[in-house]
Amino acid sequence: MAARYDRAITVFSPDGHLFQVEYAQEAVKKGSTAVGIRGKDIVVLGVEKKSVAKLQEERTVRKICALDEHVCMAFAGLTADARIVINRARVECQSHRLTVEDPVTVEYITRYIATLKQRYTQSNGRRPFGISALIVGFDYDGTPRLYQTDPSGTYHAWKANAIGRSAKTVREFLEKNYTEEAIAGDNEAIKLAIKALLEVVQSGGKNIELAVIRRNQPLKILESKEIETLVTEIEKEKEEEAEKKKQKKST
Amino acid sequence: MFNNLGTTIMATFFGEVLSVYSRAVEEDDDELDENEEDEQIRRELEEKREVHLHWSPEVSESLKSGNKLQCSNFVLAVGQNASSFLSVHILSTANWDTIGRASAWNERSRAVTGQSCEESACVFYRHKDNPTVLICQVSCYVAEDQLFQWTEKVFDCLQHRELNVTVLSDTSVADYKTADYLGGSSAPFLRSLHTSAFGDQPVCQSLEQPNIVTGLPAAVLNHCQVHRIAAVVYQCYSDVIGPDSVTMETYKPVLTKLGRSIQLDLSPSTDALRKFVRTTDLQSNLYI
Numbered sequence: 040m041a042a043r044y045d046r047a048i049t050v051f052s053p054d055g056h057l058f059q060v061e062y063a064q065e066a067v068k069k070g071s072t073a074v075g076i077r078g079k080d081i082v083v084l085g086v087e088k089k090s091v092a093k094l095q096e097e098r099t100v101r102k103i104c105a106l107d108e109h110v111c112m113a114f115a116g117l118t119a120d121a122r123i124v125i126n127r128a129r130v131e132c133q134s135h136r137l138t139v140e141d142p143v144t145v146e147y148i149t150r151y152i153a154t155l156k157q158r159y160t161q162s163n164g165r166r167p168f169g170i171s172a173l174i175v176g177f178d179y180d181g182t183p184r185l186y187q188t189d190p191s192g193t194y195h196a197w198k199a200n201a202i203g204r205s206a207k208t209v210r211e212f213l214e215k216n217y218t219e220e221a222i223a224g225d226n227e228a229i230k231l232a233i234k235a236l237l238e239v240v241q242s243g244g245k246n247i248e249l250a251v252i253r254r255n256q257p258l259k260i261l262e263s264k265e266i267e268t269l270v271t272e273i274e275k276e277k278e279e280e281a282e283k284k285k286q287k288k289s290t
Numbered sequence: 291m292f293n294n295l296g297t298t299i300m301a302t303f304f305g306e307v308l309s310v311y312s313r314a315v316e317e318d319d320d321e322l323d324e325n326e327e328d329e330q331i332r333r334e335l336e337e338k339r340e341v342h343l344h345w346s347p348e349v350s351e352s353l354k355s356g357n358k359l360q361c362s363n364f365v366l367a368v369g370q371n372a373s374s375f376l377s378v379h380i381l382s383t384a385n386w387d388t389i390g391r392a393s394a395w396n397e398r399s400r401a402v403t404g405q406s407c408e409e410s411a412c413v414f415y416r417h418k419d420n421p422t423v424l425i426c427q428v429s430c431y432v433a434e435d436q437l438f439q440w441t442e443k444v445f446d447c448l449q450h451r452e453l454n455v456t457v458l459s460d461t462s463v464a465d466y467k468t469a470d471y472l473g474g475s476s477a478p479f480l481r482s483l484h485t486s487a488f489g490d491q492p493v494c495q496s497l498e499q500p501n502i503v504t505g506l507p508a509a510v511l512n513h514c515q516v517h518r519i520a521a522v523v524y525q526c527y528s529d530v531i532g533p534d535s536v537t538m539e540t541y542k543p544v545l546t547k548l549g550r551s552i553q554l555d556l557s558p559s560t561d562a563l564r565k566f567v568r569t570t571d572l573q574s575n576l577y578i
Contacts, residue, residue, distance in 0.1 A: 066577070069576075069577040070577045070578055071577075071578065089578050098468040100575075100578065102578055114578075115578070116577060116578075117577060118575055118576065118577065119576075119578060121578070204345075
C-alpha cells in the first residue's frame, strides 16, 4: 500500500515509485487546461481562463507569463508554486543576458526550470513543485520552440501539447489534427489552438485566453474580441463541413 | 491508596504525585456517583441531541391513526454530491411534494438551539403521481449517537413490505484502501454494498475489503439487513471536496435502474447545474 512510502520525498517505494512526485502530477491535473502549438513562424499558447470572483481583479489571474521578450510560458497546477518558478526563471533570463550578452535559448531556460524542479524532488523536507509548464519562444536563429516540463523535472520538446485538466482529450485531438496544412499559416495555427481548447472548455470563446509570439516580435496577448471573431469563423467552418457531409450522404 | 471511584494515587520515580485510574474497582462500588446537577445536564444534552421528525399535517394525521407511509422505493442521498445529484436530475422536474424533514442537533450544527436550521435539515420528498416513491436528502452531519435513532424513527414511519431502499453516499477517495496504486484518472468511481434481501444486480462492483461503509448509510444498511429489507448502498469515491458535476455524473447508472418508477431528467438544465457547482470553483485560488 502507498501509505508508507508517501511520507518523505526522498524515499523510493519497493517498486520504484516516487509517490510524492506522482502526487504532484495529480495536482497539475487540478489546474485548468493549457495548450501549446508550434507553427512555422508563430508559437501559440492557449489557456482556459479560470473563473474570476466578482471582486477580483482579472488582470492578476493570469496563466500565461512572459519570461523574457522572446520566451513565454503557460502553466497548470498550484498558483503559488508557479509564481516562484516564474520569478526565478525571469531573473535567470536577465542574468544570462548580462553575463553572456545573448538572450537565452528556449531550451536553456527550460533546462533551468526543469533542473530547479528536479532539485526539489531530491532534497529532504521539501515537496516538489506542483506545476507543469509549456514554454514557447523563438531562439535567436529564428527557430520556433515548444517545451513542456513537469513536476519531476523532465522536459521534452513538442510540436504541440496540452497540460492540466482534460489534457488527454486535447492531446488526442492534436494528434489527429496537427498536420502540415493545419499549421501552414499563423492564423491556422491560432485556430488550431482554439479548436483544441473548445474540445474541453465549456462556455466557448469567452473562457479562452490566447498568447502568440511571432518571429522577432514580442509576446502578444489576443483581445477577447479577436478571439470571438476567430471562434465564430471556426463555428462557420464546422457548419460548412457538416453541410458538405450531409450533401455527400444524400447524393 | 484507593478512593471509591477507583483511582489510585501514585508517586513516580521523580517524586511527583499523579492520580491514575485503576481498573481494580471493587464490585460493590456505587455505579455512578453523580450528583443531581450532572444528571440534569446529561438529560438536557440527550434531549437536545434527539432526532426529531417533522411531517406535513396530512402525513402526521395518517401516521397518528396508525397507517404507515406506503413506500415501494426509498432513495436516500447522503452527502453534498449525492444530494445535489438528486436535486439536479430528479427534483428539478417539480413533480415532488415536500412531506417532511428531520432535524438532528449536534456539535457540528451551525444553528443556535431553538431555531430551525432550514438548509441543513434532512428533507423528505414524495412523488406526486406515484406516492410510493420517497426521496430524502441528507446534507447535514448526523453524529454517531444519532445514527440509529434517525434510522429507526424514519423506518418506523415506512411500511416494510416490498420496500426497496437505495442509498447514494459521497466519500473521499483518500479513504479508499487498495493494494494497487490508484492513478488519479480512476476517481470518481462507484462501489456497492447490499443486504441479503436485495435480489437485483447492483450497477457497479462490490466494495472490496478492507474498505467499509460508515455513518448514516451504514446505519440504514444495518437496519435493513436486520429487518430483511432489500437495500443497496452506492458509495461514490471522489477526489473533489465540494459539489462537482463529474462526481455527480457517476451516480447516473443508479437512476437508470430506478428509471421505471422515477422520472429522470437526463440532461439537466445548465442553470440548475451551475447553481450547485459554481460555488466551489470561485473560492479556491489554490490551483490555476
